[in-house]
Amino acid sequence: MQETPLFKIHDATVRRKEKVILHVDDFELAEGENIALLGPNGAGKSTFIQLLTREVLPLHRDVPPVIFRGQERPSLADIKACFGVVSNTMHDQVRVHLPARDIVCGGLFGTLGIPRHVHATEADFKKAEEQLERLGISELANRDIMTMSTGQVRRVLVARELIHDPQALIFDEPCTGLDPEGMYQLRGVMRQLASEGRSVILVTHYPEDIIPAIDRVLLIKDAAIYADGKKEELLTGDCMTELFGVPLAVESNHGWYSLREKFDEGE
Numbered sequence: 177m178q179e180t181p182l183f184k185i186h187d188a189t190v191r192r193k194e195k196v197i198l199h200v201d202d203f204e205l206a207e208g209e210n211i212a213l214l215g216p217n218g219a220g221k222s223t224f225i226q227l228l229t230r231e232v233l234p235l236h237r238d239v240p241p242v243i244f245r246g247q248e249r250p251s252l253a254d255i256k257a258c259f260g261v262v263s264n265t266m267h268d269q270v271r272v273h274l275p276a277r278d279i280v281c282g283g284l285f286g287t288l289g290i291p292r293h294v295h296a297t298e299a300d301f302k303k304a305e306e307q308l309e310r311l312g313i314s315e316l317a318n319r320d321i322m323t324m325s326t327g328q329v330r331r332v333l334v335a336r337e338l339i340h341d342p343q344a345l346i347f348d349e350p351c352t353g354l355d356p357e358g359m360y361q362l363r364g365v366m367r368q369l370a371s372e373g374r375s376v377i378l379v380t381h382y383p384e385d386i387i388p389a390i391d392r393v394l395l396i397k398d399a400a401i402y403a404d405g406k407k408e409e410l411l412t413g414d415c416m417t418e419l420f421g422v423p424l425a426v427e428s429n430h431g432w433y434s435l436r437e438k439f440d441e442g443e
């Protein structure tokens with residue numbers, strides 16, 4: 177018997193101000209499957225993710241276009257329990273002087289730190305410390321997050337998502353603004369989570385972010401799925417040139433891919 181997919185989308189259209197900003201004919205994602213969404217600025221990648229997390233709703237159809245674990249009308253609580261989301265939006269909200277431990281603990285309550293009216297228990301703090309340890313940053317537990325590097329903050333935010341034990345992790349452009357060390361650590365975190373059997377759903381502009389455990393890529397262009405398939409077939413110079421509209425070449429090495437511009441001969 178075929179397993180119920182994590183998501184099934186059929187004929188979903190998202191409109192903003194009379195303009196279709198995303199249309200998805202058909203898409204399915206299995207439980208535990210990893211995928212990378214790749215495409216130019218404004219293509220519709222974040223909108224696609226928001227369709228999954230129900231932050232945007234598609235136009236009404238008699239049969240709802242987005243089915244989550246076989247449910248036509250899942251509760252928001254079920255969706256939130258399933259996902260952890262690491263995005264720049266959350267990173268930009270880090271404007272508070274709080275120790276990493278409190279930031280991570282906030283993941284239990286859906287807030288950045290511990291809400292005023294809540295009394296976090298020793299067990300809650302212990303959970304937070306376990307997550308920091310899992311990501312190899314225990315030493316940051318008592319450090320004010322405002323004093324940390326971008327890469328450290330991003331790993332603290334991953335720990336904050338992991339505290340509620342999500343089955344799927346969405347990384348929306350996770351390496352933006354990171355130096356090579358930060359990228360190394362963050363890509364290592366994605367590898368670790370994929371090896372634990374969680375789905376890694378990555379949104380990126382760069383094939384370099386696509387960890388070897390991700391086999392499938394979804395190319396998004398002009399508000400639609402441009403291609404969906406194995407990365408060996410889609411991460412090619414021709415395909416990337418078509419996708420981004422400038423001459424590009426792709427190299428692969430031990431399961432990792434890199435993109436470079438193709439200028440005229442001699443440049």
Ligand SMILES: Nc1ncnc2c1ncn2[C@@H]1O[C@H](COP(=O)(O)OP(=O)(O)OP(=O)(O)O)[C@@H](O)[C@H]1O
Binds near residue numbers: 193197218219223224
């Ligand atoms: N609330 C809105 N009102 C009008 N247009 C919107 C709204 N939200 C998104 N859009 C437009 O929808 C299109 C898709 O946006 P989306 O953020 O999904 O693209 P993206 O592929 O994630 O882009 P980027 O790589 O730049 O983050 C863009 O042209 C964007 O300007």
